[in-house]
Amino acid sequence: MLSRLAESLFWLGRYLERSEDLARILDVHIQDLNGAPLEKESAWTRDIKAILSMSEDMANTPTELIWRLTLNLSDSCSVSYALEQAWGNARFVRDLIPLELWEALNRTHFQLETWLADMEDFSPHTFLGWVKDRAAVASGIGASTMMRDEGWLFFSLGQALERADLALRLIEVKSSSLWPDPVVLLRCSSGHEAFLHAYRKPPTQSAAVLFLLRSNEFPRSVINSMRQIRTHLAKLSPIDSVSADLMGGLGDQSPVLAELGILASILEFSTDSDLVKGRAERLFKLQQSMHDVADLVTSKYFITVLGQRSYNKQVEY
Numbered sequence: 001m002l003s004r005l006a007e008s009l010f011w012l013g014r015y016l017e018r019s020e021d022l023a024r025i026l027d028v029h030i031q032d033l034n035g036a037p038l039e040k041e042s043a044w045t046r047d048i049k050a051i052l053s054m055s056e057d058m059a060n061t062p063t064e065l066i067w068r069l070t071l072n073l074s075d076s077c078s079v080s081y082a083l084e085q086a087w088g089n090a091r092f093v094r095d096l097i098p099l100e101l102w103e104a105l106n107r108t109h110f111q112l113e114t115w116l117a118d119m120e121d122f123s124p125h126t127f128l129g130w131v132k133d134r135a136a137v138a139s140g141i142g143a144s145t146m147m148r149d150e151g152w153l154f155f156s157l158g159q160a161l162e163r164a165d166l167a168l169r170l171i172e173v174k175s176s177s178l179w180p181d182p183v184v185l186l187r188c189s190s191g192h193e194a195f196l197h198a199y200r201k202p203p204t205q206s207a208a209v210l211f212l213l214r215s216n217e218f219p220r221s222v223i224n225s226m227r228q229i230r231t232h233l234a235k236l237s238p239i240d241s242v243s244a245d246l247m248g249g250l251g252d253q254s255p256v257l258a259e260l261g262i263l264a265s266i267l268e269f270s271t272d273s274d275l276v277k278g279r280a281e282r283l284f285k286l287q288q289s290m291h292d293v294a295d296l297v298t299s300k301y302f303i304t305v306l307g308q309r310s311y312n313k314q315v316e317y
Contacts, residue, residue, distance in 0.1 A: 001150045005093050007302040009151050012089040012097075013158025016142075019082035020135035021166050021189075025051070026069055026079070027128040028187045033062060043179035050173045051166075052077045066124050071116055079131050083112055086138075097155075098145040101138060108134040150236065157232040157297065164225035165290045171209055171222075172283045182208035194218050206276050213275070214267045222286065226264045229293060233257060236301070256292045263289055 029044050036044075041062050048065060049058065054077060059065035072078045087109040094102045111134070115127060139159070146152045167189055174185045182203040186192035195203050195211050198218075203211070215221040234257075263286055267275070275282065 001154075003301055003303045005096060006150065006154045007298075008089040008092040009096065009154040010158040010297065010302075012086055012093070013142075013155040014162040015082045015086035015089065016135055016138055017159040017162040018166065019079050019086060020132055020139070021163065022052075022069070022077075022082065023079050023128040023131035023135070024190060025166075025170065025188045026066065027125060027132070028184055030066065030124055030128070032181070032184055040179050043177060047173050047177050047179075051169045070124055070127055071119060071122070073116070079128070080112060080116070083108060083131065083134075093151070096151050098141065100145055101141045104134070104138045104141055108138070153232045153236050154301075157229060157236075160225045160228040160232070161290060161294060161297075163220060164222050164229065165287070165294075167212060167220070167222050167225070168283055168287045168290065171212055172280075172287070175205070175209060175279065175283075180205055185209070186212070189220055191218055191220065206272075209279065210272055210275060223264055223267045226260060226267075230257060230260055230264070233293070233297075256289070256296045260289055260293065 025048070029048065033041060033044060045060065045062055045065055046056075048054075048069070049056065052069075059068045068075050069078045071080055073080050073084060075081060087105050090097060090102055090105045111130075115122075115130075142152075142155060146155065170185065170188055174180060174188075182205045183192060185205070185208050186195050186203055189212055191208075191212055192203075194215075194217075195208065198211070198215070199207070211218065212221055214223045216224070218224070263282075266282065267286075
């Protein structure tokens with residue numbers, strides 16, 4: 001597969017996942033702000049900007065931040081920007097993806113133009129619900145119709161990497177928030193109902209963090225995303241020795257993948273108390289590992305970076 005096609009499939013997966021996850025995070029916080037005091041509004045604004053590595057002087061009020069992260073196409077952190085980038089990458093590889101997937105993304109593109117043209121009666125909750133639905137439709141079509149070839153591996157790898165990266169940022173920020181709320185943390189990852197189903201009791205902050213980090217049964221947990229990343233990279237690795245030499249090798253000897261495996265093992269086998277005590281250090285290492293994987297994929301498979309955007313490597317909070 002040509003590197004530019006692989007890169008577009010990879011970023012199609014990332015931006016599709018980003019639009020859904022960011023829409024969910026914003027929607028949960030908007031609902032949580034109903035009747036909230038000013039202190040909570042301030043904490044909420046700071047949390048969102050920290051998750052997305054936005055500077056402190058950008059969007060100082062919830063209203064300004066909501067507009068900036070929903071309908072502002074010029075802001076690379078916005079939901080609209082992510083949807084448009086997903087559509088742009090899909091257009092570049094439309095011959096490699098199922099027709100149904102392309103039609104779903106193309107329909108989303110034109111519906112987004114309608115949203116952008118009519119802002120007078122704009123409802124953030126309605127818009128973000130529409131984004132979540134459209135992203136879920138596209139992801140579902142991709143999962144059920146794409147051939148499990150290299151194209152699928154790059155697409156799914158992008159999704160898993162984005163899901164893990166944003167989940168780690170969310171956990172990091174919410175763990176040290178001025179207004180911590182385990183229910184909000186779980187709902188931001190679609191994990192609240194799953195947590196209640198698993199434990200049959202209200203969540204605590206530590207229990208919510210542990211659930212999102214290492215639940216084997218919850219598909220959006222960090223450890224499941226890490227396993228998916230490692231599996232896909234192993235399948236993408238050159239299997240003949242000549243290609244492996246030319247590509248520099250990407251098997252278990254890769255320091256990045258070795259570190260990924262070690263961190264996954266620590267998540268899985270550490271006791272709850274040890275993981276909670278060393279949470280800050282673990283989260284930092286996990287975030288760094290996600291960026292190392294992204295750098296590895298870029299250097300091994302992509303010749304150039306086509307103007308795509310990752311978040312900053314450290315969450316400043």
